[in-house]
Amino acid sequence: MHTVRHSLSSRSSYRTLRLAAGFVLGLGALPAFAADTDCTWGSKAPPAELITACTAVIEQASSSPKDQSMALVVRADIRARTPGGMTQALKDFDRAIALDGKNARAYRLRGDYLRVAGGDANKAAADLSMAISLDPNDAEAYEERGVVYVTQRRLDRALADFDQAIRLKPDFAQAYADRGVAFYLRGDNEKAVRDYDEAIRLDPDRPRTFTNRGAAYKKLGQMDKALADDSEAIRRDPKVPEYYDNRGLTYAAMKEYDKAIADYDQAIKMQPKANFLTNRGDAYQYKNELGSALSDYDAALRLDPDFASTYNNRAVLFKKMGERAKALADYEAALRLNPGNENAAEGRRAMLAEIKKFGAEAPRPLNAPSERSGPSFDCATARREVEKVICADPQLSVLDLGISQGYAKLLKSSRGRAAAELRSTQRDFLSERNARFGKPGYDLRLALQRRLDTLRDAAD
Incomplete structure (x- = not known):
C-alpha cells in the first residue's frame, strides 16, 4: 500500500557542481573581448561579469560564428543555473546551434537542460544523440542520455549508455549511481546495490546514493541495511524531506509504525507533499487509526487530485x-x-x-x-441528533473516534496548566459541535477533521 518514489542522483544540483567546476570536456578558451573578464570555461568571475564578457563576444562584429556559438553556450549555461533564466538559456543554445551545427557542447547542454526543465524528453534524447555523434568519447553525454532513457523507462538503452559512460570514464561515480537506479527499476536489486556500492566508494558525499541503496536493500528484504542507509542519508543532509519519507517507508516495512509516522511528520513539516501524506495515512490505517488515515488521504488529494x-x-x-x-x-x-x-x-x-x-x-x-x-460513544444510547448522525455515517464515526483517541493520548502526556487547557478546549469543541449542528453554514465533517488535525499538530 505504500508509495515509493525512487530518484536519480540529485540531477540538477550535481549538474550545477560539475559545470561550475570547470566543464569536464575542457574546450579551449574563447577570445577575450571584455576589459577585465574573459568569456572562458571555468572562469571564477561573478556570473554577471561573465555574461557581460560573453555578450561582448556574441555582439562583436569581428567574432567568427564559431566563437559566437561558444560564447552563447557559456552564457546559456550561466543563465540556466540562474533562477528564472532557463527560457533565455534555451534560446541561447538554439542560437549557438544555428551558428555552428557542429558544436557538440551546445547539443549536450541543451539536451540535458531540456530534461532538467521538464521539456520534451524525445528532443532531449535527440540533442544528446547528436552530441555523441559529434564527440563519441564524451562520457557525460552518454550518462545524460541514459538519464533521459530512464525517465522514459527505456531501461535497456539507459543501461547501454551508462555502460559506455563507465567504459570511457571508469571513475564516473554518477554514472554508477544512475545505472543503479536503472537496475532497481528493472528489478535487478543485487546489481543495483553493487553499483551504489561503487558510486559511494568513488564519491561518499552523495547522500541520495545512500537513500537509493536503502530502497534496493528494502526490495531485497535486508531491512537493517536499508535503515542504516536511510539514516546515513539523513545524517549527511538533514534538510531533504524525501530522506525522512524513505526512512519512514523502511520503518513501516518493519511494522514500526510509530517511528514511521514520526519520520513522515518531519517530511510533511518540511514540505507537504501528496506522497508523504499518503504514506502517513497508510501507517495510520495499519494502526487502525482510521480517522487520522482518512484525514491524511483527503489532504493528499487536495494537494494532488x-x-x-x-x-x-x-x-x-x-x-x-x-x-x-x-x-x-x-x-x-x-x-x-x-x-x-x-x-x-x-x-x-x-x-x-x-x-x-x-x-x-x-x-x-x-x-x-x-x-x-465505530464512534467514541455507544450508539445504542445516543440521544443528541448530532450523535445519531455520527453513528449513521462511518466516515464521521472514524473521525469522532480519532478525536477521542488523539485527545486521550495528548492528555496522558500533558501536565498541570497544559492539561487543564486541553480539557477546556475539548469541552469547548464538544459544546460548539452540539450547539451549531444543524445550523446554516455548519459543516460537521469539516469541524471534526479540523479538531483532529489540531490535536495531531499539538502532539507533534
Whole structure:
C-alpha cells in the first residue's frame, strides 16, 4: 500500500557542481573581448561579469560564428543555473546551434537542460544523440542520455549508455549511481546495490546514493541495511524531506509504525507533499487509526487530485468503513489515472461483487479489525441528533473516534496548566459541535477533521 518514489542522483544540483567546476570536456578558451573578464570555461568571475564578457563576444562584429556559438553556450549555461533564466538559456543554445551545427557542447547542454526543465524528453534524447555523434568519447553525454532513457523507462538503452559512460570514464561515480537506479527499476536489486556500492566508494558525499541503496536493500528484504542507509542519508543532509519519507517507508516495512509516522511528520513539516501524506495515512490505517488515515488521504488529494495511489489506498479504508460506493468510486478513480494499477483493478472487481451481493452500503464496516472502529460513544444510547448522525455515517464515526483517541493520548502526556487547557478546549469543541449542528453554514465533517488535525499538530 505504500508509495515509493525512487530518484536519480540529485540531477540538477550535481549538474550545477560539475559545470561550475570547470566543464569536464575542457574546450579551449574563447577570445577575450571584455576589459577585465574573459568569456572562458571555468572562469571564477561573478556570473554577471561573465555574461557581460560573453555578450561582448556574441555582439562583436569581428567574432567568427564559431566563437559566437561558444560564447552563447557559456552564457546559456550561466543563465540556466540562474533562477528564472532557463527560457533565455534555451534560446541561447538554439542560437549557438544555428551558428555552428557542429558544436557538440551546445547539443549536450541543451539536451540535458531540456530534461532538467521538464521539456520534451524525445528532443532531449535527440540533442544528446547528436552530441555523441559529434564527440563519441564524451562520457557525460552518454550518462545524460541514459538519464533521459530512464525517465522514459527505456531501461535497456539507459543501461547501454551508462555502460559506455563507465567504459570511457571508469571513475564516473554518477554514472554508477544512475545505472543503479536503472537496475532497481528493472528489478535487478543485487546489481543495483553493487553499483551504489561503487558510486559511494568513488564519491561518499552523495547522500541520495545512500537513500537509493536503502530502497534496493528494502526490495531485497535486508531491512537493517536499508535503515542504516536511510539514516546515513539523513545524517549527511538533514534538510531533504524525501530522506525522512524513505526512512519512514523502511520503518513501516518493519511494522514500526510509530517511528514511521514520526519520520513522515518531519517530511510533511518540511514540505507537504501528496506522497508523504499518503504514506502517513497508510501507517495510520495499519494502526487502525482510521480517522487520522482518512484525514491524511483527503489532504493528499487536495494537494494532488491526480495521485492514483491515494485513491487506491483510501478505497481500502472506505471498504473497512463499510462505504462500498465510496470505495468503488476511489478504485475507479485510481484506474482512470493509472490503468495498469493491478491492486485497484482487483479491488474494483471485489467491490463490484460485494455491492451486487450486499448492496452499496453496509450496516457496519466490512473486514473490520478487532479494535473498535465505530464512534467514541455507544450508539445504542445516543440521544443528541448530532450523535445519531455520527453513528449513521462511518466516515464521521472514524473521525469522532480519532478525536477521542488523539485527545486521550495528548492528555496522558500533558501536565498541570497544559492539561487543564486541553480539557477546556475539548469541552469547548464538544459544546460548539452540539450547539451549531444543524445550523446554516455548519459543516460537521469539516469541524471534526479540523479538531483532529489540531490535536495531531499539538502532539507533534
